[in-house]
Amino acid sequence: xxxxxxxxxxxxxxxxxxxxxxxxxxxxxxxxxxxxxxxxxxxxxxxxxxxxxxxxxxxxxxxxxxxxxxxxxxxxxxxxxxxxxxxxxxxxxxxxxxxxxxxxxxxxxxxxxxxxxxxxxxxxxxxxxxxxxxxxxxxxxxxxxxxxxxxxxxxxxxxxxxxxxxxxxxxxxxxxxxxxxxxxxxxxxxxxxxxxxxxxxxxx
Numbered sequence: 001x002x003x004x005x006x007x008x009x010x011x012x013x014x015x016x017x018x019x020x021x022x023x024x025x026x027x028x029x030x031x032x033x034x035x036x037x038x039x040x041x042x043x044x045x046x047x048x049x050x051x052x053x054x055x056x057x058x059x060x061x062x063x064x065x066x067x068x069x070x071x072x073x074x075x076x077x078x079x080x081x082x083x084x085x086x087x088x089x090x091x092x093x094x095x096x097x098x099x100x101x102x103x104x105x106x107x108x109x110x111x112x113x114x115x116x117x118x119x120x121x122x123x124x125x126x127x128x129x130x131x132x133x134x135x136x137x138x139x140x141x142x143x144x145x146x147x148x149x150x151x152x153x154x155x156x157x158x159x160x161x162x163x164x165x166x167x168x169x170x171x172x173x174x175x176x177x178x179x180x181x182x183x184x185x186x187x188x189x190x191x192x193x194x195x196x197x198x199x200x201x202x203x204x
Contacts (some may be wrong), residue, residue, distance in 0.1 A: 020025065029120050030186050032180070040180060042048030047093050047173070054090035058083050078155040085153075085163055091168040099130065099181060117189060124185030130134060131178030134171045141168040 031037060065079035098104050145168045148160030162180060 020180075027059040028116055029123050031184055032187070044097050045184075051090050051094040051097075054093065056085045058086045058090065061086065067155075079095060080154050081153060085158075085166075088163070088166045092170040092173070094102050095170050096177035097181050099127075099174060099177040120185045120188035124189060127181035127185060131175050131182060134175040134178060138168065138171045138175060141171045142169075 033038060061079050061083040065076060065083070067075075068076040068079065145161055145164040148162075148164040152158060153160060153163065177197040
């Protein structure tokens, strides 16, 4: 019997993927493959990295604020403002990836009862609604960002355009990833049942 660490690690990874799939029924909908899928994967990695960097910067800023209050004779007023802006951008940068990975808030009452084709149709419908909403709000978000061109932040003296731009970035990423989810759902929905049977389970 092969008890090599490589095999144990592979089995552990497969078990983890099965657990995620059982908790998230929409993960059964196949993603885009080929060069386009790899490019989207690189974009996902980029935004995840930027969101993680924003999170690390928030932690460093808060620690600096605490250290300043404990050990410095004066208060660093800009740390609270910077942590707030970093949090806003962290949410904006991670918003699209959360949609792609189905990590946004949702209530799963019947998803596990759906077949793969029904799940693909459900994903396409949800992404269509979310993307349509983002498309309607995006022009107003850009107009809101432009309102900050003649304003500056109280302590950092940063033009508020860069802060308000996070709203436009959020809805742009939501729209972008909603389009990807819609395409993936439609592609899975239109896939031949025979090909689907060879891959996973029976399509309904």
